[in-house]
Amino acid sequence: MPLARRKAFIEALIFVDNADLSDKLGVIEEHIQGWIALSPALRDALPDLAMQFARHHPHDLIGPSWETNMGWRNLTGVFGAGATDIALEVIAALGDDAQDVGGDSWLALAAHLAPTVSMAALGTGLERFLPLSEATLPHEVAGGPWTPALTPPEGAVETSAGLIWSRLGAVEAADRWRAAHALRRLAELERFDVIDAIVARFDTDGGAFRDQSLPFYRMHAQLWLLIALARIARDRPAHIARYRQILERIAFGDGLPHVVMRAFAGEALGAYAKTLDSGPRADFEAKLKQVNRSPFALSTERPTGPIGRYAKRPEGETRPEPHFGIEYDFGKYQIAPLGDRFGLPDYAIEDAVSAVVRGWAPGVGHMFDCPRRGQHDHGRGGATSGVPASDRYGSYLGWHGLMVVAGQYLATRPVYAYSHGERAWEGYLERFLLSRSDGYWLSDLTGFTPFDIATPLPMPQTEDDDFLKPEDARLLSNVLGLENGKLLARPLIVEGYWPLEDGVTIQVASILADRRSAEAAMIAAVTVEQSQTWLPATDDDLDYQVKRSRSEVFAWLREGDDGGSRLDRHDPYAASTGRNAPAPSDMTVAVLGLVPDDSRELVWRDRSEQFLTAEFWGGESKGDDRERSGERLFAEPAILQKLLHRLGKNLVGLVKAEQYIPSSQDVEKSRRAYRTMAFTIDPEGKVRVLTRMSAQMRAKLATISAYDRSEFYARYQVFRWGADTNPDKRGVA
DSSP states (O other), X not given: OOHHHHHHHHHHHHTOTTSOHHHXXXXXXXXXXXXXXXXXXXXXXXXXXXXXXXXXXXXXXXXXXXXXXXXXXXXXIISOOOHHHHHHHHHHHHGGGGGGOOHHHHHHHHHHHGGGSOHHHHHHHHHHHHHHHTTTSOTTTTTXXXXXXXXXXXXXXXXXXXXXXXXXXXXXXXXXXXXXXXXHHHHHTTOHHHHHHHHTTTTSOOGGGSOTTSOOOHHHHHHHHHHHHHHHHHHOGGGGGGGHHHHHHXXXXXXXXXXXXXXXXXXXXHHHHTTSOHHHHHHHHHHHTTTTOOSSOOBOSOOSSOOBXXXXXXXXXXXXXXXXXXXXXXXXXIIHHHHHHHTOBHHHHHHHHXXXXXXXXXXXXXXXXXXXXXXXXXXXXXXXXXXXXXXXHHHHHHHHHHHHHHHHHHHHSOOBOTTTOTTHHHHHXXXXXOSOSSSOOGGGTEEOOOGGGGSOOOOOSSOOOOSOOHHHHHHHHHHHTEETTEEOSSOEEEEEEEEXXXXXXXXXXXXXXXXXXXXXXXXXXXXXXXXXXXXXXXXXXXXXXXXXXXXXXXXXXEEOOOOSSOGGGGOTTOOGGGGGOEEEOHHHHHHHTEEESSTTOOEXXXXXXXXXXXXXXXXXXXXXXXXXXXXXXXEOHHHHHHHHHHHTOEEEEEEEEEEEEOOSSOGGGOEEEEEEEEEEEOTTOBEEEOOOOOHHHHHHHHTSOTTTTTOHHHHHHHHHTOOOOOTTTTTOO
């Protein structure tokens, strides 16, 4: 791409209106260094382009957010612009909006400029500036006028409690999770004096630890405190007695029927109930069963009135004013499903949410409203379920308002099962809880990143249409735990998905099959373009792809129900892969008599011997698109052979490595590289790795039409049965 085209591309990108600065810089991040190396003239033009970015995106360059910091690092580091020049451009571009910029944002802007100023000059400037501007300095810039609320608490306990409480109500979900983890650490250290002081702040705002000019997200702080108490109760239930009064107020009280807060308060009390004597325990547990439970029988009838997003108000009925505006995706993915459960049109739910929010904050007119202008995006990671990664004030009020309205309707209307089954209400509520139902957090499953994934895997440097290469088998055998086509004494990876260095990802899947079916499945998995190599590994997929009895081919592992993204998807210490933890199927458990080590089901044992071990790792993103979470399931070879012997089956496995290789010169020239390996293991431990195609195999593959060749079922059928691969006849021997 010539210089003129590259520069024109960047200039055109600057003026795209439906993307923020971080999105735009992300588009060219992988290519800009290569462009600069090829064109000194472009390098000289970059500072001016940086000024244009700053002029067009001033709100994205002021504030304490991660995206803001990344924008500054890109424009000063990659584009070579001066920090002072960017700051002046940002302030000029803000214009009248500068009056609405918060004090924390001005401090963040000053922090970007500070490295360019000597310590002596900075000190001298502050000494002269503050006395001269005391009378005219806006209160907001200085943190507002002095009030008793700004007085810091005395003593380490109260100071720690105040700081953690302010973080429990932070705008960023990751910060709230860090505060919740701090509560768990305090419990482990038996510092319940600090936790007591935090709980005592339940009905207060952030005190001296927050910007007094901005609203405190108190309901977030309350919710994340309850989440932490529920987890602490699992390990230390006796200590929860000291919080019983406030937990019962949330779980059973009528003041704020917030269904998510009630769920976690009830969970904490449920753990505490196990410490009671049998008589009081039975009564208390019976009471707890009514938490978030409808007093009405589940309705199997279809609602008689209009429901759904497109139901209109009856003629003559007007929308209550003033109205609180609902964001479109929030209405579609959170309000509409609640209306389905209670047989109500969406406008009725929106009216109810509006009434609740108006009672809390009459001046907030829409979910997009926020005094932290330009910094927080309701749509980032939260429209479909739960709360977003970063909240606007309006979206914070709207989400909590919906949870209160859900509690109000649960107490006054029956739940309809007509389209969601017997668990209609439970299924809705679970979307707003945690990924696991056993009380564990995803972080409890998350371990350290394994050392071995730092070992790079050489990937092909040129395009290659051949889907079987001996080099692939040699390299991937080492990754899997095989050597020269033989089982080793060390555990074998039988399922997983994880990243290596340089953007390489590894995927492993395995199934069980009789000898002939195993051979056919192994061949079918890899006799296709490498981008489409695949081994169906669940019973549902096998039922469709194989169309044969499960006595021939079947899944021996099961995937957990990940339940989609929930509240803990923003936990920076949790691997997202833990939502869908692999485990042995019921059949495998029965055949070997397996038992898990604990309810986390990370380790499964055959009597005293460890058979399957799952590991998960990863956490918050480091600011790029690279995959950082991973999971693997290891099997001990000796016990795996025992399973194969008892069932008379072979293990069929597929390993696939994939790497995205960007082009520094032209996005269209970016490509993907692959390595694949299919293998079988028989009951005697003999490993067969497919490294070449025989003439007979190629002849069979040629009988499949070009239209069907990309389908696993078509390839499996012809290699297993020699069948006609017409979709209407597949599965017939």
